[in-house]
Amino acid sequence: MELIKDGKRIDGRAPDELRPIKIEAGPLYRADGSCYLEWGGNKIMAAVYGPKEAIPRHIQDSTKAVINARYNMASFSVEDRKRPGPDRRSQEISKITAEALENVILTEMFPRAVIDVNIEVLDADAGTRCAGITAAAVALADAGIPMRDIPVACAAGKVDGVVVLDLLGDEDKKGDADLPVAIAPRSEEILLLQMDGHMTVEEFDEALELALKGCREISKLQKEALLKKYKTFEEE
Amino acid sequence: MIEEGSVVLPGDIIATSEELFPGYGTKDVGGNIIGTIIGNFFINKKRTAAEIKPLTSVPALLHKGDTIICEVKKITDKMVLVDILHVAGVNREMAGDKDAAIRVSDIAAGYVVSARDEYRIGDIIRARVMQARPAMRLSTEGPHLGSIKSFCSNCRVPLVKKNSVLECPRCGRVEKRKIASDYGEGNIDRKVKFVRR
Secondary structure, three states: OOOEEOOEEOOOOOOOOOOOEEEEEOOOOOOOEEEEEEEOOEEEEEEEEEEEEOOOHHHOOOOOOEEEEEEEEOOOOOOOOOOOOOOHHHHHHHHHHHHHHHOOEOHHHOOOEEEEEEEEEEEOOOOHHHHHHHHHHHHHHHOOOOEOOOOEEEEEEEEOOEEEEOOOHHHHHHOOEEEEEEEEOOOOEEEEEOOEEOOOHHHHHHHHHHHHHHHHHHHHHHHHHHHHHHHHHHHO | OOOOOOEEOOOOEEEEOOOOEEOOOEEEEOOEEEEOOOEEEEEEOOOOEEEEEEOOOOOEOOOOOOEEEEEEEEEOOOEEEEEEEEEOOOOOOEOOOOEEEEEHHHOOOOOOOOHHHOOOOOOEEEEEEEEOOOOOEEEOOOOOOEEEEOEOOOOOOEOEEEOOEEEOOOOOOEEOOOEOOOOOOOOOOOOOOOOOO
């Protein structure tokens, strides 16, 4: 199957083009902060609870808050039914999400507390870890949790020998490489960088630059979503 | 420096550290004062600090002077140990450790021989924060502080206020507590100002 034809990808996008993204801040009434994100075929709901007392007590840190991220894919989120509950992949994504977020949250302000970040994947079409981090970041800002920056994530990769931005499901499965990146956009500090597949050093540099470009675009959308909610709130 | 009153998001540069000190909702990062929460920027002229008036709800951190609702967990002669349940006027769970203590001398204005005479395990009390860090110290001195709901030590039925004592509606047992003026009314969001001894 040809994934790139006449310089266009299977969904008609250019190699450096993102899928359409829609971000809504604060859709959940009972959560301290929440976000609903649609990114191409991905539909993600993120909710933040806390900071609150960390239970059981042995997980408490007397110097800072603990970030407890939970990434979960709904059983109906993929074509074949996914067996519900945590698996190897979702445990890994939960861990890397918590570590990415820990670097921007001012955890030292809340000793002995825990901040629960729940990421629920309702519909999946490649790039859910990036979408999850992006949604969780908006939910954290919505929860009023102090952060140095609003983190943002985006993936780049290689398909049919061409470096492309924001891989689609088929491109992810049949492509040559995938490179998810999360950054703190103000300083462009890298919070997460993973890679699978093969790329040359030049291709890697190109893919990283492309992913950073994607992150910058998505960061604007995150800020617009937050301002949309709170500017109207302020006017009322 | 950005204009006062403008909406700031986490990571937005507000000013440089030569211009202002970091205050509530801001942080000094590499010589720049950045916002850490969503809100309106203003200058605290008294402290020459950049501060944020939050537009979102913010995590409930306790400060000196806050009024709280707590449950008695353990009593000794000199100390009442409580779990903090709620911060008055704040619609969020408290961040961090919920343990706190009330010393016998902070229970009431008069002399209290033993803390056991004033509170019992399971009492829901309204207290004021005397000290938030490093250890939480509370006080129930004042007419509006003290028990807001107590239970009969015999049958665990909520006690009813009769004059200045509490009576069990089931077994008729009379008990003494340091009670708040609005005992039994369930006002958990009432804030109490500090009254000097």
